Amino acid sequence: MHDTMPMRIGNRALLGCLLPSLNRRAQSRCRQRPSQASRPTLVMLCIFLLVVAISVWARAEAVQRWSADQIAAAAVALSPISRQVLLEGQTEPSYSGRFAGTAGERYNLKDDGVYACALCALPLYDSEHKFVSGTGWPSFYDAYDRVHVSHVISRSTPGHTEVVCSRCGGHLGHAFPDRAPPALARKLADEGKTSYLEPFCFTRHCVNAAALRFVPRAAASSLR
Numbered sequence: 001m002h003d004t005m006p007m008r009i010g011n012r013a014l015l016g017c018l019l020p021s022l023n024r025r026a027q028s029r030c031r032q033r034p035s036q037a038s039r040p041t042l043v044m045l046c047i048f049l050l051v052v053a054i055s056v057w058a059r060a061e062a063v064q065r066w067s068a069d070q071i072a073a074a075a076v077a078l079s080p081i082s083r084q085v086l087l088e089g090q091t092e093p094s095y096s097g098r099f100a101g102t103a104g105e106r107y108n109l110k111d112d113g114v115y116a117c118a119l120c121a122l123p124l125y126d127s128e129h130k131f132v133s134g135t136g137w138p139s140f141y142d143a144y145d146r147v148h149v150s151h152v153i154s155r156s157t158p159g160h161t162e163v164v165c166s167r168c169g170g171h172l173g174h175a176f177p178d179r180a181p182p183a184l185a186r187k188l189a190d191e192g193k194t195s196y197l198e199p200f201c202f203t204r205h206c207v208n209a210a211a212l213r214f215v216p217r218a219a220a221s222s223l224r
């Protein structure tokens with residue numbers, strides 16, 4: 001037992017000699033690290049933030065709001081029901097909606113094309129995202145371009161989120177958090193857009209047909 005003491009003392013003494021040198025090396029490394037590693041990281045971070053800022057600014061500028069005069073001029077051509085929906089925020093009766101400017105295209109239309117704002121013609125929804133929700137109103141699980149449709153707190157129905165056209169501010173309908181119907185979930189999984197294993201949560205855009213004008217795919221490229 002006694003013969004181990006010198007060894008312990010010896011180890012302590014050895015560590016005592018080594019520790020200051022190890023500490024100095026560690027401190028030196030710590031002092032060097034920020035100056036060597038943080039500069040490239042800071043530069044990369046600045047570039048990333050700049051790209052994000054430019055991207056947000058560019059997208060915000062993508063839709064320029066119409067003036068009151070522009071809205072009033074375009075509203076002259078609206079049908080009474082489109083005017084009630086877009087300008088007064090009313091809701092058409094379910095299972096009755098017809099798309100603006102058409103003779104027979106109803107809410108459950110399945111044709112390939114783009115749905116534009118009935119007032120300002122901004123493309124708002126794509127038939128690719130349209131699905132049968134069973135509500136009696138045209139329903140979409142995504143917008144044509146998310147910048148084109150704005151979400152605002154409903155003025156008429158507390159707790160609801162209203163969707164409006166980003167250019168003219170016309171009322172379109174409401175947005176609800178929802179689970180995809182099984183058929184839609186299968187379709188999206190088959191297309192690789194989601195997984196069979198993950199529940200697919202999305203925003204259901206429940207829109208009035210009278211707020212939209214259907215444009216067949218062949219003519220949709222002219223929409224701005």
Ligand SMILES: [Zn+2]
Nearest residue numbers: 117120165168
């Ligand atoms: Zn519009």
